[in-house]
Amino acid sequence: MxxxxxxxxxxxxxxxxxxxxxxxxxxxxxxxxxxxxxxxxxxxxxxxxxxxxxxxxxxxxxxxxxxxxxxxxxxxxxxxxxxxxxxxxxxxxxxxxxxxxxxxxxxxxxxxxxxxxxxxxxxxYLPNGSLDHYLFGSKASDQDSSSGKPAGISWDTRFTIIEGICQGILFLHDLDIPIIHMDLKPENIWLGESIMPKIGNFELSVSLDREQTKIHTQDVVGSYGYMAPEYLHGGEISAKSDIYSLGLLIMEITTGEKNSPKNEQPSARGYIDKICEEWTLEHISSIYSSLDLDGLHQVKTCLELSLECVETDPAKRPSIDNIVNKLNKRRAS
Known part of the structure; x- marks a missing residue:
């Protein structure tokens, strides 16, 4: 027995x-x-x-x-x-x-x-697959091309995914020996239970000593359309390299519009300029017409943060702490 x-x-x-x-x-x-x-x-x-x-x-x-x-x-x-x-x-x-x-x-x-x-x-094993597949693949509902609305994923889910990715980056950047991912893009974000976002694929990751804020390399390898310009043109690696890629991720999640690297410059300036020009407050209100005022402000905050993240000058980009704090305040309001 x-x-x-x-x-x-x-x-x-x-x-x-x-x-x-x-x-x-x-x-x-x-x-x-x-x-x-x-x-x-x-x-x-x-x-x-x-x-x-x-x-x-x-x-x-x-x-x-x-x-x-x-x-x-x-x-x-x-x-x-x-x-x-x-x-x-x-x-x-x-x-x-x-x-x-x-x-x-x-x-x-x-x-x-x-x-x-x-x-x-x-x-x-994460059965929900990659964020890219979820946002733009067969797991996403067909987009209503006449309305231009993002494929059928609720704004609250999109906001939760953005928050989770930012929490993961905050964890990596705040380690005793910080880790810079260097390849943040939808294909490298995987989705767990309840669509919990998880950062994966660390092939290009770099660790920094605490006293280091940046390093340089002659071997520039990365994903076309997501590389920070200072890394692409000068081999400069810092936490702000991830912030640039994060900005593009937030844009894609918020707008439902895919960054198409094949048709863009390596740092996606064409895509960024398009989003900046088209996604006015009026456009946000028409695309997310079912949201209340707090929800619309969340969308606006995410777009504003994404545009700060993709500043050409790394010094003008926010830190991940600042990004997480702004998202937390918007969630609480």
């Missing part, structure tokens, strides 16, 4: 170890099957991993060998930066794998057996 503690233990899914074997990850993703793909980027492909007999699903990212940044460097950066982090607005890294496997590779006209390092990262 089982004791009470034994009964409780048998009903609890066993915890996975942090370091996971490659064969195990192959098994739970059905050998990285196409039908298990969740998303793909230049850095890696994410698969749904179903852990047998544990009633648990995790997201397994298999890093590409030919990524813009070497897989080993990306792996080390994410494990170092993300594994210790615990915050409701940061995607949790639950495990990893860095294992040499035997592969046949072609060299000088013949095949040889070589040890190839497989780098994989395992995250909490």
């Amino acid at each position: 089982a004791t009470g503690s034994e009964t409780q233990e048998s009903n609890t899914s066993p915890e996975l170890p942090t370091e996971l074997p490659y064969d195990f990850l192959k098994t739970i993703t059905d050998n990285f099957a196409d039908e298990r793909k969740i998303s793909a980027s230049p850095f890696g492909t994410v698969y749904k991993g179903v852990v047998p007999d544990a009633d648990r699903v995790i997201a397994v990212k298999k890093l590409h060998e030919d990524a813009p940044i070497p897989a080993g460097k990306t792996f080390s950066k994410e494990v170092h930066h993300v594994l210790p982090l615990r915050h409701e607005n940061i995607v949790q890294l639950v495990g990893f794998c860095n294992e040499a496997t035997k592969k046949l590779v072609q060299m000088e006209g013949r095949y040889i057996q070589a040890d190839i390092a497989e780098c994989l990262l395992c995250y909490e």
Whole structure:
């Protein structure tokens, strides 16, 4: 007869170890099957991993060998930066794998057996997908083109998503060793239960010493349409780099209008100018006609904050503390 503690233990899914074997990850993703793909980027492909007999699903990212940044460097950066982090607005890294496997590779006209390092990262599984898919993909209701209204997501949900993203950035920037994400965009925001936004994909992230306010790099890598101009043109990295990208995120969430990097300058000045010109108070009132006065002021506050965030001069951009304080006041009013 089982004791009470034994009964409780048998009903609890066993915890996975942090370091996971490659064969195990192959098994739970059905050998990285196409039908298990969740998303793909230049850095890696994410698969749904179903852990047998544990009633648990995790997201397994298999890093590409030919990524813009070497897989080993990306792996080390994410494990170092993300594994210790615990915050409701940061995607949790639950495990990893860095294992040499035997592969046949072609060299000088013949095949040889070589040890190839497989780098994989395992995250909490978020079934609601990315913010990009939620705002602009099939999960969003069809937009009424005649009214120009944002796809069918309530303003309160949009405001809550903005607040959550800002809380996540505040957490990262306020760490003892601050982390600058450097690739904030809708595709890198994932949605948990109740559409809780979680910042993920830290491949380009940079850590700063407390005494550092900025650093410079000659390797400028980022997402076209979201890079701060001082980083794009001078390799300057600071907390204000994230603030610029945040401004574009807030614009997209608030207006429902997608920043289209393919048709824009790398820092999206055309998109910014369009929003600044078109989204007057009268336009806000017509687009969000069902909102009361407090709701309309929330929309106006978010647009004003987004435009402050995308100032060309980094010194003119607000700090994340200032942004969060203004959002909190608007929520409370």
